[in-house]
Amino acid sequence: MMETLHRYGPDLLTGFGFTLLSWALGTVLGLALGFVIEIARRFGPRALGYPIRAYVEFIRGTPFLVQLFVLYYGGPLIGLRLDALPAGILGLTIYGSAYFTEILRAGFDAVPLGQIEAARAIGFRNTTIVMRIMVPVMMVSALPALVNFAIILTKETVILSMITVPEIMFQTQTMMSETFAFVTPILILALFFWGFIETISRFGRRLERRFTHYLIDRT
Amino acid sequence: MTNQQTAPASAHLRNVCKFYGPFQALKDVSLDIPPGKVTCLIGPSGSGKSTLLRCINVLEMYDSGEVRIDDQLIGYDSPGGKPMAPRRLREMRREIGMVFQQFNLWPHMTALQNVTEGLERVRGLSRAEAQSRAREALAKVGLADKESNHPSHLSGGQLQRVAIARAIAMEPRIMLFDEPTSALDPELVGEVLGVMKQLAAEGMTMVVVTHEMGFAAHVADRVVFMERGEIVATGSPREVFDAPSDPRLASFLQGYRERNSLDF
Numbered sequence: 006m007m008e009t010l011h012r013y014g015p016d017l018l019t020g021f022g023f024t025l026l027s028w029a030l031g032t033v034l035g036l037a038l039g040f041v042i043e044i045a046r047r048f049g050p051r052a053l054g055y056p057i058r059a060y061v062e063f064i065r066g067t068p069f070l071v072q073l074f075v076l077y078y079g080g081p082l083i084g085l086r087l088d089a090l091p092a093g094i095l096g097l098t099i100y101g102s103a104y105f106t107e108i109l110r111a112g113f114d115a116v117p118l119g120q121i122e123a124a125r126a127i128g129f130r131n132t133t134i135v136m137r138i139m140v141p142v143m144m145v146s147a148l149p150a151l152v153n154f155a156i157i158l159t160k161e162t163v164i165l166s167m168i169t170v171p172e173i174m175f176q177t178q179t180m181m182s183e184t185f186a187f188v189t190p191i192l193i194l195a196l197f198f199w200g201f202i203e204t205i206s207r208f209g210r211r212l213e214r215r216f217t218h219y220l221i222d223r224t
Numbered sequence: 225m226t227n228q229q230t231a232p233a234s235a236h237l238r239n240v241c242k243f244y245g246p247f248q249a250l251k252d253v254s255l256d257i258p259p260g261k262v263t264c265l266i267g268p269s270g271s272g273k274s275t276l277l278r279c280i281n282v283l284e285m286y287d288s289g290e291v292r293i294d295d296q297l298i299g300y301d302s303p304g305g306k307p308m309a310p311r312r313l314r315e316m317r318r319e320i321g322m323v324f325q326q327f328n329l330w331p332h333m334t335a336l337q338n339v340t341e342g343l344e345r346v347r348g349l350s351r352a353e354a355q356s357r358a359r360e361a362l363a364k365v366g367l368a369d370k371e372s373n374h375p376s377h378l379s380g381g382q383l384q385r386v387a388i389a390r391a392i393a394m395e396p397r398i399m400l401f402d403e404p405t406s407a408l409d410p411e412l413v414g415e416v417l418g419v420m421k422q423l424a425a426e427g428m429t430m431v432v433v434t435h436e437m438g439f440a441a442h443v444a445d446r447v448v449f450m451e452r453g454e455i456v457a458t459g460s461p462r463e464v465f466d467a468p469s470d471p472r473l474a475s476f477l478q479g480y481r482e483r484n485s486l487d488f
Contacts, residue, residue, distance in 0.1 A: 122283055123328035123387075127342040127394060128318040129309075137341065141332045219332055219374040 009189070020176030023090070027172060028162050030094045032155050035101025042102060042107040048131055057106075064103035070164050071097055077168045093165035093172075097158060099181045109141065110200050112147030115138055143215040152209030156202050175195060232429040233294050233319060233397035235280055240289035242275055242453075249275045250286065251453040257398075260427040264440035266464075267450035268476060273433040276450070277400050280431065281320040284312060293398065294320060318346060321391030325403040327383040329375040335362060335386045336371035339393045347394065361393035362386070367417050380414030388419055398429040405436055415442075437480055441465050448451040449473045 046057050064072065075095040080087055087095065116139050124134045166175035177190045184190075235257040239416040241285050242250040249272050257263050265273040278284040279291055282299045285307065291298050301308045329338050332336075340356035343349045349357065357381035362368050375383055384404055390401060401420065405413040417439050424430055424443050434440055440447050440461060447464040449472075457470045468474040 117326075117328070119326050119328035120330055123322070123390075125328070126281055126283060126317060126320070126322040126388075128314040128346045129342070130314060137345065138330055138453060144331070188241050212317055216332075220376055 009180075009184055009186065013176070013184075015189075016176045016179070017173065017193065020171060020173035023170060023172040024159075024174075025163050025201075026190060027090065027094050027170065028159050029166055030128050031097025031162070034094070034098040036151070038098055038102035039105025039109055042084055042106040044104075044114065044135065046110070047113065061103045061106060064100060065107075069096070069100050069161050071168060072100060073164060073168055085096050089131070089165070089168050089170045092161075093170040096165075097127055097161065098191060099152070100161065101158055104157075105151065108147055108154060109143070112143035115146050116142045141216065145220070148209070148213050152205065152212070154207075156205055157201055158197065159205065161210045197218075230395065231397065232427055234259040234303070234429065235398060235431070236290075236292040237276070237279070238290040240279060240291060242272075242279060242284060244287045246432055249453050250279070252289070253453070253455055254289075255458075256430055257429065257454060258446070259429050261445040262299075262424045262430045262432065262443050263446045263448060264444040265431065265433045265448050266435070266440055266476075267351040267456075268438070270452040273450050274402050276455075277402050277431060277433050280398075281317055281322055289422075308329065314346075315430050317395060319392060319397045321385050321396030323384070323399070323401045323404050325393055325406050326408070327375075327387045329383055329390070331363055331375050334372050334374055335367060335378065335389075338375075338386055339390045341381060342390065358389070358393050358484040360387035364392070365389045366415070379412060380408045381415040384416045384418065387418055388416070388423075392401075392423065392428075398431070399423065400433040401430065401434070403433050403485075405434070405439075435488065437465070437477075437484075445466045449476065453475070 027054045030066035042057055042060070045053055073093070076085075076099075077087065077089070077092045079090065120138055120142060120224050121134060121177055124138050129137075165172050166178060169175065173194060180190045181187055237253055237255045240250050240253045241248065251272075253272070253276060267273050274368075275284055278479055279286045279299070280293075282291070284433060285299060288304070290300075290303050293316060294314065297303065298313070300306065301312075321451070326410055329335075330341070333341060336355065336358055340354040341350070343354035343357055344351060347354075359368065359371065362371055366387055367382060367385055369390065370378060370382060370386075373382075375386070378386065382385045388404075404420070405416050408416065412435065417436065420430070420432070420439070421443055429488065432439070432444070442461070444461050446458060447461050449464060449470070451472050457464060457468065464470075464473065465477065468477055
């Protein structure tokens with residue numbers, strides 16, 4: 006077994022790197038896109054409402070694997086020719102944005118209108134109201150859901166193996182088919198995800214404390 | 225010009241109408257709010273007092289008529305024209321301070337930050353300048369020692385005084401108060417009214433929607449009684465409270481006296 010690990014260790018580490026990279030970029034870009042969509046829905050022309058809703062419902066209503074296939078194999082039909090890794094990251098971004106935008110919508114809705122009116126009455130512009138008032142106030146209620154979805158996304162990254170992104174699932178499958186060992190590689194994979202997600206959870210809790218510090222009684 | 229920028233402003237409403245769907249909240253309301261004076265709006269719930277107040281800084285957009293701050297139209301770019309450009313509206317709102325029933329402080333900021341935020345982001349002051357001006361404003365409302373408290377660590381009366389400090393630090397030329405003491409425990413009302421009296425004595429133009437008849441009687445220069453979206457009676461506190469000419473006003477005051485069983 007040590008020999009196997011020695012032989013496949015470097016590949017697993019590379020796979021780990023690709024998993025980390027696609028998760029991090031997919032999450033950050035998905036959150037950014039979700040934020041832009043939510044701002045457009047909230048402050049943009051009313052006509053944007055329907056297309057945005059259709060987008061969100063389509064993404065939420067279809068399996069991620071299907072979306073990824075459409076993007077990777079169907080993309081070239083409309084001139085979108087992407088390598089596996091960029092296609093995977095774009096897929097995660099689009100998939101994540103639909104969920105993130107819904108979490109942000111609920112969060113923004115929960116910001117008391119009076120706090121926004123107070124800012125308007127003083128003469129704040131909309132961007133200032135969003136960045137200085139709405140986002141920090143919303144984070145108290147939305148952050149746990151955002152972290153939760155970031156965690157779900159870590160596990161969706163394994164689907165990228167289906168379009169040959171050399172992430173950790175892909176490496177594990179290669180290892181399994183070459184060595185005919187199943188239990189050890191799958192256990193390693195499970196332990197890897199557990200550790201990875203535990204790290205994100207801890208980071209999330211720290212962020213939560215940062216955004217809610219003013220609610221905690223210091224006396 | 226410089227003088228005009230700091231001098232108390234007047235406000236003028238002409239034939240203002242406001243609808244919420246089929247419900248008409250303001251019916252052809254005309255009112256002149258003189259500079260440097262305290263105008264109190266009284267009347268039963270749902271009579272349109274708050275709506276009228278919120279039309280002055282266009283937190284509610286009126287549907288027809290004119291609202292002017294001094295001689296400048298606010299809300300529309302010309303009488304009966306298009307809604308005014310957001311940028312122009314923001315510029316005019318800088319001149320108008322507002323204090324809300326529910327305080328509406330920003331919970332993630334300290335008392336000091338609640339006051340400095342507008343000074344930095346809207347007035348464009350440096351942080352140091354903003355802090356020094358904010359500290360003056362907090363001192364004025366008697367909260368110099370609470371500047372680093374977050375709203376969750378302040379009492380209702382303190383919250384409202386921070387809200388007043390936030391408004392006056394912007395050096396508005398007119399102040400709107402929307403039932404500023406209605407959400408307060410009775411024993412905390414006095415501290416807020418005290419700060420408002422002090423502002424009135426300094427010659428600030430104030431428009432106050434209130435259920436505090438004592439405040440209206442003693443501090444207002446002019447009392448406006450509204451019912452069902454209309455101004456029914458206006459006059460000095462003496463005229464309104466001691467010799468109500470309109471039967472609806474008389475009955476409103478009678479009801480108030482019975483509930484509070486006191487004289488003013």
